[in-house]
Amino acid sequence: MRRLVIVAVLRHTSPMPEPQDRAAETGPSQAHRRSHQTARDLERYADLFAQRTRVMRSSAMRDLMAITARPEIISLAGGLPDTSTFPPETFAAQMTRIAQESAAEALQYGPTEGFAETKAAIRDVMEAEGMHPDDEDIIVTTGGQQALDLVAKTLVDPGDVVICEGPTYPGAVPVFCSYEAETHQVSMDDEGMRVDELESLMDRLGAEGRKPKFIYSVPSFQNPAGVTLSLERRRRLVELARTREVLLVEDSPYGLLRYEGEPQVPLYQLDGGDYVIYVGTLSKILSPGIRLGWAVAPPPVMEKIALGKQATDLCTSTLAQYFAVEYFAEGRWRSYVDSLCDIYRSRRDAMLDALERHFPQQASWTRPAGGLFVWATLPDYIDTSDLLAKALRENVAFVPGAAAYVDGRQGSNAMRLNFSGSGEDEIREGIRRIGAVVDEQVALYETITAEHTIPAASAEARGSGADVLPLRRSRPSKS
Amino acid sequence: MKVAVLKGGSSLERQVSLHSGARVEDALAALGHEVIPIDADGGLVRRLRGERPDVAFIALHGPGGEDGTPQELLEILGIPYTGPGVASCIRCMDKVLAKHLMREAGIPTPDWVAFNSTAFRGLGAADALEEIEDRLGFPLVIKPAAQGSALGVRFAGSRDDVPEALVSAFSYDDRVLLERHVAGRELAVSLLDGEPLPIVEIRPREEDRFNYEARYEIGRTDYLCPADLADDVATSVRDAASRTYEALGCAGFARVDLMLDAEGRPEVLEANAIPGLTDTSLLPMAADASGLPFEQLVSRIIELALERRGVSAVPSS
Numbered sequence: 001m002r003r004l005v006i007v008a009v010l011r012h013t014s015p016m017p018e019p020q021d022r023a024a025e026t027g028p029s030q031a032h033r034r035s036h037q038t039a040r041d042l043e044r045y046a047d048l049f050a051q052r053t054r055v056m057r058s059s060a061m062r063d064l065m066a067i068t069a070r071p072e073i074i075s076l077a078g079g080l081p082d083t084s085t086f087p088p089e090t091f092a093a094q095m096t097r098i099a100q101e102s103a104a105e106a107l108q109y110g111p112t113e114g115f116a117e118t119k120a121a122i123r124d125v126m127e128a129e130g131m132h133p134d135d136e137d138i139i140v141t142t143g144g145q146q147a148l149d150l151v152a153k154t155l156v157d158p159g160d161v162v163i164c165e166g167p168t169y170p171g172a173v174p175v176f177c178s179y180e181a182e183t184h185q186v187s188m189d190d191e192g193m194r195v196d197e198l199e200s201l202m203d204r205l206g207a208e209g210r211k212p213k214f215i216y217s218v219p220s221f222q223n224p225a226g227v228t229l230s231l232e233r234r235r236r237l238v239e240l241a242r243t244r245e246v247l248l249v250e251d252s253p254y255g256l257l258r259y260e261g262e263p264q265v266p267l268y269q270l271d272g273g274d275y276v277i278y279v280g281t282l283s284k285i286l287s288p289g290i291r292l293g294w295a296v297a298p299p300p301v302m303e304k305i306a307l308g309k310q311a312t313d314l315c316t317s318t319l320a321q322y323f324a325v326e327y328f329a330e331g332r333w334r335s336y337v338d339s340l341c342d343i344y345r346s347r348r349d350a351m352l353d354a355l356e357r358h359f360p361q362q363a364s365w366t367r368p369a370g371g372l373f374v375w376a377t378l379p380d381y382i383d384t385s386d387l388l389a390k391a392l393r394e395n396v397a398f399v400p401g402a403a404a405y406v407d408g409r410q411g412s413n414a415m416r417l418n419f420s421g422s423g424e425d426e427i428r429e430g431i432r433r434i435g436a437v438v439d440e441q442v443a444l445y446e447t448i449t450a451e452h453t454i455p456a457a458s459a460e461a462r463g464s465g466a467d468v469l470p471l472r473r474s475r476p477s478k479s
Numbered sequence: 480m481k482v483a484v485l486k487g488g489s490s491l492e493r494q495v496s497l498h499s500g501a502r503v504e505d506a507l508a509a510l511g512h513e514v515i516p517i518d519a520d521g522g523l524v525r526r527l528r529g530e531r532p533d534v535a536f537i538a539l540h541g542p543g544g545e546d547g548t549p550q551e552l553l554e555i556l557g558i559p560y561t562g563p564g565v566a567s568c569i570r571c572m573d574k575v576l577a578k579h580l581m582r583e584a585g586i587p588t589p590d591w592v593a594f595n596s597t598a599f600r601g602l603g604a605a606d607a608l609e610e611i612e613d614r615l616g617f618p619l620v621i622k623p624a625a626q627g628s629a630l631g632v633r634f635a636g637s638r639d640d641v642p643e644a645l646v647s648a649f650s651y652d653d654r655v656l657l658e659r660h661v662a663g664r665e666l667a668v669s670l671l672d673g674e675p676l677p678i679v680e681i682r683p684r685e686e687d688r689f690n691y692e693a694r695y696e697i698g699r700t701d702y703l704c705p706a707d708l709a710d711d712v713a714t715s716v717r718d719a720a721s722r723t724y725e726a727l728g729c730a731g732f733a734r735v736d737l738m739l740d741a742e743g744r745p746e747v748l749e750a751n752a753i754p755g756l757t758d759t760s761l762l763p764m765a766a767d768a769s770g771l772p773f774e775q776l777v778s779r780i781i782e783l784a785l786e787r788r789g790v791s792a793v794p795s796s
Contacts, residue, residue, distance in 0.1 A: 066494050381643040386631060386650035389491055441646050444596060448605045448642045 052158075052180050068397035074430035077397040079223065079372060080421035081284050082343060086336070094326040102322060110318040112310050114140025114294070118321045121328035122294050125280065128334070129255050131269050133278070133296045139305055140316045144253055144281035144293035145171060148216075150312070151249055151277055151295065152179045154304045155213045161205060164216040165193045167375065167404030167411050169223045169251065172216060176406065181213075183406040190366075192229030193217055195236045202244060214247040214277070220264055221254040221371025224404050224416035228264060228369060238267055241275040247301070251279045254371035256337050259345035261369050274298060282324060284372070285337050290320040344372070350424040351417060351431060358435030360442050365417075372420040375401075377413060378438060381445050384415045387437060396433040480512050482781065483532035483558075485549055487518035490541030491630055491651075499756035500538040506777040507536070519549060527556055534784050535560040536777075537753060542625050542652075545753040546572035559788035561780050563752045567728040571752035575624045575656055577727060581747055584726040586719055588747045589738075590615055593624060593656040596649055612638060615659045621645060623652035634660065661738035661746045666706060668720035669734045669754060669762040671776070672783055675717040676765035680706035702761070704768045712743045719745045731783045734762050 068075045098106050119138045126133055141147040148171075156162060158180035164172060166185030176183045184205075186198045198215065205211060217237070219229035229237070241248045250267040268278040273296065281293035297305055309315075327333065351374055355365050365376035378384065384400040391397060401414030415434075419427055484507065486500025487493055500516065507514045515530050517523065519539055527535070535558050537549055547568035553560040563571065570576055575593040582588060592611045598604035612619070621644040622632040631651035633644035641657075648655040665681040680703040708716065720735040727733070727750050734754035737745045754762040766776040 067489065067491065070489065381646060383643070383647050383650075386647040389630065390650040392491070441650070444599060444649060445642055445646050447599050448608070448645055450605070 052178055065397070065399075067392055070395075073392070073395045073397055074422060074426050074433070075397045076417045076419070076422060076427070076430050076434075077399045078418050078421045080418070081288060081372070082340070082420055083287055083289070085339060085343065086287065090327070090330070094323060094330075097326060098319070098322045106319050106322045108318060110315045110321065112139075112306055112315050114138070114316055115318075115321050115325070117325040118292075118316075119294075121324055122280065124328060124333070125256070125282075125285070126278075126296075129252075129263065129266055129269075131266055131278070133268075133273065137273065137296050137299065137302055139295050139297075139302060139309065140321065141293045141295060141309065142313060142316050143283060143288070143291040144251065144279050145175075146309075146312070147279045147281075147293050147295040148172060148249070148251065149175050150305045150308045151214070151279070151297075152176060152181065153308045153312075154301065155247070156181045161210055161212040162214060162216060163198065163201065163212045164406075165218070165222065165225070167224050167401060167414070167416075168216065168406075169218055170399065170403040170416075172251075173403070173406050176216075184212075185406060185410075188222070188225050188227060190227055191233055192219060192222065192227050193233065193237070195233045195240065198237070199240060202240070202246075211244070212246055214249050215241065216249045216251065217267070218251045218253070219267055220252055221257065221368050221373075223253070223371065224373050224399065224401075225375045226366040226368030226371060226373045227375075231264060234265065234267055234270055238271045238276070241271065246275070248276045249279060250276050253281045253284050256285055257341055257344060257372070258370040259341055259348060268296065277301065285340070286324065286327060286333070290323055291317065292320050292324055341370075344420050347419040347422070347424055347427055348374075350427045351419040354428045354431035355435075358432045360435070360439055362442060363438065372418055374417045374419065376415050376417060377401075378415070379442065379445070380413045382438065382441050383412045385412065387415075387441065390437045390441075391434055394433045394437060396430045398434060480534065480781075481515065481530070481532045482507050482512045483515040483517050483527060483530060483535045484538055485517050485519050485523070485535055485544075486538045487520070488539050488541075488544050489520070490539070490543045491626070492541035492544070495755055495757060496538055496540045496544065498758070499540065499760070502756055502758065502773070503536055503538050503777055506774045507781075509774055510778055519544065523549070524552060524556070527553070527558060532558060534558065534781055536781065536784075537561055538756060540753055540755065542572065545751070546625065559784045561784040562731045563727075563729045563733060564787075567730060567733075568752045570727045571729070571733065571750045572625050574622070574749050575654065577750060578656075580726050581723060584722060586722050586726060586747055587745060589659040589661050591656045591658040593654060595654040597653075599645075608641065609638075611657060612641065615657060618660045620658045620660050621648050622656060622658070623648045623650075624654035624656055626651045658748075661740050661748075663741055664706075664739040666716060666737045666739055666745070667734055667761045667765075668717060668737065669732065669765040670720060670724045670729070671732050671766065671771075671779065673721065673724055673729075675720050676762070676771075677705035677768040678708065678713060678716055679704040679761045679765055680708075681761075700759075702764060704764050708739075709743070712739070712745075715743075716745045719747055723747050723750050730787055731780060732762065 065077060068077045116135065118140050119135050122138055122140070123133065141150065152175050156179040160181055161184060162176050162181040163184045163186060166187050168185060184201060186201060187194050202212065217229065219234065221228055237248065248267055248271070252266060255266065266278070268276045278296040279293065282290065283293065295305060348368065352367060355374070355376065359376065362379045363376055365374050368374060385402060388397065388400050399416040401411030401416065402408050404416065405411045422430065484500050484504050486496050488496060504514045504516055515532055517526050535553055537544070537560055539545060539549060545568055547565040550560060550565045550568050554565060570580060578588050578591055592615070594604050618634050618636045620632065621635055621641070631648050633647050635641045635644045645655060667679045667681065669676045682701040682703065716737060716739065719737060723735045724733055729750065729752065732754070734751045736748045736751070738748060739745055754760060756763055763773050763776060767773065771779070
């Protein structure tokens with residue numbers, strides 16, 4: 001009974017702002033029946049929680065995101081790939097073949113590091129991006145998320161420094177927090193992470209005798225910023241890792257989802273696998289539902305990661321691995337990825353067009369060459385968590401930028417917009433609605449500040465050293 | 480007895496409401512009632528007509544839940560329901576109306592000024608901001624008139640913070656209020672059938688203010704119940720809460736939130752027509768401290784709903 005309570009509490013405070021568990025919320029109450037608790041019981045549980053749960057972030061945002069699952073809402077908040085074009089016949093044929101030919105094995109445990117056949121499929125995917133890892137350096141994980149969790153579990157003691165991009169993948173924030181890392185974020189521009197800023201941060205830390213355990217980056221089509229690390233910065237980053245003997249965690253879920261331009265060379269390839277831990281996933285090129293990801297790491301690190309995985313879940317779903325192996329054996333995975341790229345390219349274009357049309361001139365946004373997300377920045381007086389409340393009344397949702405920052409304070413005027421999970425018409429309408437609520441807030445702010453600034457006469461008063469009110473930021477009124 | 484539990488809905492407090500609802504359902508089932516969980520959506524009236532419950536337990540929070548809307552529908556359908564009636568819900572949900580009624584009744588509530596966005600857009604209210612700021616002083620609290628759970632509540636430490644805070648508050652409601660900030664201890668008095676339950680003191684552990692996140696998370700905030708107050712102070716706090724309950728015409732239950740200023744004087748901030756019933760909520764905590772465990776609290780709330788309708792409580796099957 002107690003365990004149930006704790007699970008319920010943790011579910012409520014789970015920080016991933018991805019709206020997917022509507023069924024769990026609204027299912028029949030009998031399914032999660034638990035006896036009532038008194039306040040005193042809860043106090044008792046509170047004392048049982050580990051210190052690290054204190055830093056696990058939760059949020060009002062999570063509660064707001066739960067509302068985005070309502071069917072009438074156009075959600076540009078998710079990070080969902082479109083799985084609707086995967087041929088059901090292929091699915092059925094594969095599962096039938098597995099049932100007929102390998103039922104007993106597919107229902108059995110498997111090796112902790114994954115099947116050799118799965119690793120062969122993973123090598124196919126990595127080779128498509130020019131990487132050639134050894135089998136023994138690969139571990140198959142339950143999604144890329146687990147790979148990230150295992151890396152942190154392996155490397156991070158409480159108080160250790162981890163550096164990541166700012167904004168960073170919102171799902172990485174709870175991982176770093178739950179291992180009580182001291183996370184620093186390095187800002188980004190159109191060429192990705194500011195490596196010069198990273199270097200000076202490491203210098204500052206070094207002066208205190210501290211060194212990061214690893215640097216986490218999504219170098220290609222970053223989630224949420226949508227930008228890609230330039231080749232020059234990739235070289236400098238790898239160089240920095242080598243000279244300072246720090247690990248780089250390269251998270252690359254979207255590398256093959258490129259809609260224009262030439263592929264960038266992965267950090268793993270530049271480095272040769274000495275200081276780079278590569279994290280991959282089949283979620284965006286096959287299915288997130290099968291929960292298959294992987295990590296490639298230097299052998300001593302891999303050994304520890306495998307021990308960590310053993311403790312976590314013994315092995316990745318055997319059935320899921322059989323499914324993936326069947327699928328890759330068919331040899332048509334590249335054409336499926338190409339078809340996804342065609343769909344996402346059109347959706348991205350629809351979103352960029354709509355942003356141009358409907359967002360005010362004070363807003364700016366990134367133009368991703370691949371991946372799933374656009375990052376839009378609004379005037380700094382607009383808090384996008386509050387704006388989301390207003391947007392939800394217009395039945396449209398996005399992820400507030402604060403979710404991509406560890407302290408939850410930066411990024412408050414930014415938003416992540418997903419273009420892979422909605423059709424083009426929905427995207428256009430969604431952006432139109434968001435643009436309308438932003439317009440309203442901009443106009444309101446301008447009304448308030450324009451009337452509210454100190455008139456010119458006060459300049460005189462200021463000169464005379466009299467008691468003067470501080471000037472407000474003023475913006476030209478539209479009218 | 481057949482009890483419909485209304486929960487969820489489309490307000491921003493949907494999640495909290497689902498938690499309140501689930502907990503109430505468990506208690507009702509343990510009491511031997513037949514429980515009909517209903518997620519309040521477009522099919523609400525049809526569901527209620529079809530199920531014909533003996534009573535409806537309203538576990539909805541926020542606009543569309545505790546603003547008189549479902550209460551009105553239940554009146555039309557002739558189904559007894561828990562908590563305050565339509566008019567009282569309207570008075571509680573609208574913080575501005577509630578404050579006017581408190582003022583009229585002589586109940587202490589911090590000074591305030593309220594505007595809708597038209598006042599800024601069409602009537603040049605911004606021109607009056609300086610006078611307002613001078614009158615209320617800093618820091619001042621800016622909040623939407625109709626929103627629970629501290630969503631959209633901002634503190635403005637100086638003039639520069641005001642425009643941004645107004646824009647935030649206007650995201651939640653078309654009307655906002657600027658209120659004088661009362662520094663002091665944060666208290667909540669829950670009332671059951673008009674009787675004040677033990678006073679709860681809220682002490683945030685980490686953050687400097689009681690925010691939405693800390694409110695629903697165990698271990699983020701310390702609650703002291705009964706609050707450690709001198710007898711005369713406790714009496715004046717309870718008195719302010721009872722008078723608020725009465726002034727707003729509450730019935731069944733309600734929760735009154737107050738600040739105790741540095742001189743030990745209570746100032747009432749607002750009343751909640753349907754306070755939270757989650758694991759970390761204050762009404763269940765106060766009831767428990769008075770010797771009324773959650774199941775009995777739920778049972779009593781149902782009785783009160785039936786009494787109000789002149790229906791006698793049927794013993795559960």
